[in-house]
Amino acid sequence: MIDLIDDDLLPSYTQPPPGMSSGSRLERALRAGKFAVTAELNPPDSADPGDVFEAARPLAEVADAVNATDASGANCHMSSLGICSLLTRAGYGTIYQISCRDRNRIAIQGDVLGAAAMGVRNVLCLTGDGVGVGDQPGAKPVFDFDSVTLLRTIRTMRDDGVFLSGRRITRPPRLFLGAAENPCVPPFDWRPERLAKKVEAGAQFIQTNYIFDLPLFETFMARVRDLGLDREVFILAGVGPLASARAARWMRSNVPGIHIPDPVIARLEGAKNQAAEGAEICIEIMQAVRAIPGVAGVHVMAYRREHLVSEIVLRSGVRQARRVGRR
Amino acid sequence: MYRLRLFATRHARVFEWMYVRLERALVALDPVFARIGYNRIERPVALVERGLKGLMFDCRMCGQCVLSSTGMSCPMNCPKELRNGPCGGVRPGGFCEVKPEMRCVWVLAWDGAARMREAQRISEVLPPVDRRLKGSSAWLRVAREKAEGLRATREADRLAMAEAFPGARESEPASAPLAQEPARAVEGAER
Numbered sequence: 447m448i449d450l451i452d453d454d455l456l457p458s459y460t461q462p463p464p465g466m467s468s469g470s471r472l473e474r475a476l477r478a479g480k481f482a483v484t485a486e487l488n489p490p491d492s493a494d495p496g497d498v499f500e501a502a503r504p505l506a507e508v509a510d511a512v513n514a515t516d517a518s519g520a521n522c523h524m525s526s527l528g529i530c531s532l533l534t535r536a537g538y539g540t541i542y543q544i545s546c547r548d549r550n551r552i553a554i555q556g557d558v559l560g561a562a563a564m565g566v567r568n569v570l571c572l573t574g575d576g577v578g579v580g581d582q583p584g585a586k587p588v589f590d591f592d593s594v595t596l597l598r599t600i601r602t603m604r605d606d607g608v609f610l611s612g613r614r615i616t617r618p619p620r621l622f623l624g625a626a627e628n629p630c631v632p633p634f635d636w637r638p639e640r641l642a643k644k645v646e647a648g649a650q651f652i653q654t655n656y657i658f659d660l661p662l663f664e665t666f667m668a669r670v671r672d673l674g675l676d677r678e679v680f681i682l683a684g685v686g687p688l689a690s691a692r693a694a695r696w697m698r699s700n701v702p703g704i705h706i707p708d709p710v711i712a713r714l715e716g717a718k719n720q721a722a723e724g725a726e727i728c729i730e731i732m733q734a735v736r737a738i739p740g741v742a743g744v745h746v747m748a749y750r751r752e753h754l755v756s757e758i759v760l761r762s763g764v765r766q767a768r769r770v771g772r773r
Numbered sequence: 774m775y776r777l778r779l780f781a782t783r784h785a786r787v788f789e790w791m792y793v794r795l796e797r798a799l800v801a802l803d804p805v806f807a808r809i810g811y812n813r814i815e816r817p818v819a820l821v822e823r824g825l826k827g828l829m830f831d832c833r834m835c836g837q838c839v840l841s842s843t844g845m846s847c848p849m850n851c852p853k854e855l856r857n858g859p860c861g862g863v864r865p866g867g868f869c870e871v872k873p874e875m876r877c878v879w880v881l882a883w884d885g886a887a888r889m890r891e892a893q894r895i896s897e898v899l900p901p902v903d904r905r906l907k908g909s910s911a912w913l914r915v916a917r918e919k920a921e922g923l924r925a926t927r928e929a930d931r932l933a934m935a936e937a938f939p940g941a942r943e944s945e946p947a948s949a950p951l952a953q954e955p956a957r958a959v960e961g962a963e964r
Contacts, residue, residue, distance in 0.1 A: 546853075551901065573853055573860045576871035587853065594857035595901040610901075628861030633883045639896060640858045647857075647898045655861050702862030702870045 456581070457535070457565045459617050459723060467604065467650060468622040470567030471539040472511040476651065476680040481736060482743030483765050484541060484653065484682060485509040489523035493527050498524065500513030504752045508759040511539035511568055512746070513653070517548060519701065520580025527561055534565040535724055541653075542566045542623065555609055558600055562619030570624040571596040575702050584752050594647045598646040601648030625649035629666035630705035632657050638669040641679070651680040653745040657728075658706045660734055667738050676740030686747040687726035687754055691715040705768035725758055732762040778831050778846070778877070785845040785885035788829075790843060796919070803819040803920035811913060819910040835908030836914065842894040844885025856899045859873055859883075 462469035466477065473485050475482045485505040490497035495750040503767040506513050514529035542561045544554060557570070577585045591599065599610050600623060607618040615677045629637050641652065657663045663683065670676055687695045688706070691714040698706045710727060717723035735741050744764060759765055781788055806814060819834070826832030826847075830840060833849035839856065840847060848856050852871035859879035862870030867880035886895040906914070928951075935942045935949040942949040 495818050550807055573855060575862060576870055589855070590904075591852045592853065592855040592857050598898060598900075626861055628863075631861060631863045632867040632877070633859065633863070633880045636858070636879075636883045638839075643858060643896055643898060646896075703860075706867070748956060762783070 467565040547574030680742035780883035799916035824936035838911035844882040
């Protein structure tokens with residue numbers, strides 16, 4: 447029970463333990479050398495906190511932290527700040543996702559302080575999908591920052607205790623900084639260097655997009671190890687169960703940044719129970735990435751299949767179940 | 774123009790060569806620009822810059838040109854205006870997530886940088902754009918910044934002197950001066 451409750455259950459300003467940026471459960475697990483699991487939460491289209499807790503429950507059993515997406519795919523949902531505030535106070539480890547698409551530097555820096563005050567300890571800095579793919583394509587794309595300048599800005603706030611303007615922050619936010627990388631889209635040979643740039647800007651952990659193409663990911667990781675990046679940043683490989691061949695095809699052509707090789711789709715198509723096969727593929731990929739040197743964990747994105755997350759993680763054997771606390 | 778933009782990244786090395794020389798000339802001209810007044814030449818220079826770079830690179834006149842660090846592919850043509858590399862949505866074959874008919878600005882940048890002498894500059898973390906500078910001449914800004922940097926290097930010995938004799942600096946500031954000297958005051962020394 448206690449295991450699930452973060453030290454900072456009620457919002458109050460605390461200093462992280464020595465040698466840590468935030469002391470979040472995720473940071474502690476990674477620094478202790480445990481194979482970490484994070485999972486993406488499907489944000490509700492509702493103002494009911496109960497819906498948030500319900501969405502988080504199936505993930506919490508196996509996840510060190512739950513990702514609250516920031517209007518992913520440019521679709522409007524409950525804000526990541528709201529979700530993180532609720533979940534953090536209920537004792538969950540959360541990852542506050544910030545996309546550069548919807549807010550400028552003034553709003554983002556203010557929100558970072560607000561989130562940290564609410565007890566949020568992990569942040570994922572993202573560029574964000576274009577507005578055109580979402581439910582409100584007429585919106586103004588902001589992109590005042592990009593993911594790299596966002597990382598550097600939050601690191602400056604945390605380590606130097608100043609806003610980007612140089613104005614002092616009396617109590618700097620204590621955050622564990624993350625970024626995304628997509629090893630499976632062009633320009634392939636630049637992706638590891640781009641990762642280096644994100645580390646240089648302040649990234650401490652990385653969550654990748656979906657990995658369905660293992661050879662491509664292995665090549666990427668080999669280069670990452672050559673650059674020595676696996677010793678500087680914790681890399682969590684993105685995985686998830688595909689529902690069917692049809693769903694996989696749809697994702698591939700409609701969701702930005704998703705690369706699913708044809709053999710994977712063919713395997714789904716040939717299966718009697720496509721959903722079960724999708725889960726099976728996911729488990730195999732988790733076991734495979736677990737064996738790649740430099741991979742520190744997995745990030746499970748099971749959109750609308752959240753109920754499967756615990757089962758998939760436990761069956762894969764990458765991690766033991768934890769006892770779920772209250773809620 | 775899109776075609777010329779592709780051409781520019783394919784010949785990034787040549788454009789790098791040309792720009793290095795242009796920049797040197799601009800920095801050398803800084804005293805002249807300063808005498809005429811940067812304010813006075815801002816508009817005509819910006820007009821020429823807009824025309825040339827607009828044609829070659831589809832320049833958006835952000836005023837903070839970083840073409841030499843982006844393989845001669847202008848990052849302001851990225852629909853997300855990313856300054857530090859591609860997003861995760863690049864399509865198969867290296868096409869843009871938002872404008873599928875356009876090559877990803879950063880795929881072109883990576884290509885261009887690989888052809889350049891200073892290829893590693895693309896790894897530098899660049900700050901967010903200062904939106905106030907939109908429409909102003911980046912050429913003149915570079916001339917001022919570089920000239921200022923050179924001046925600062927020249928001033929370093931004066932600073933060292935002032936720091937080595939803090940008492941004299943306090944009681945007789947003229948014996949270890951730090952303030953910017955007006956051009957006429959030091960003319961004699963230069964001759």
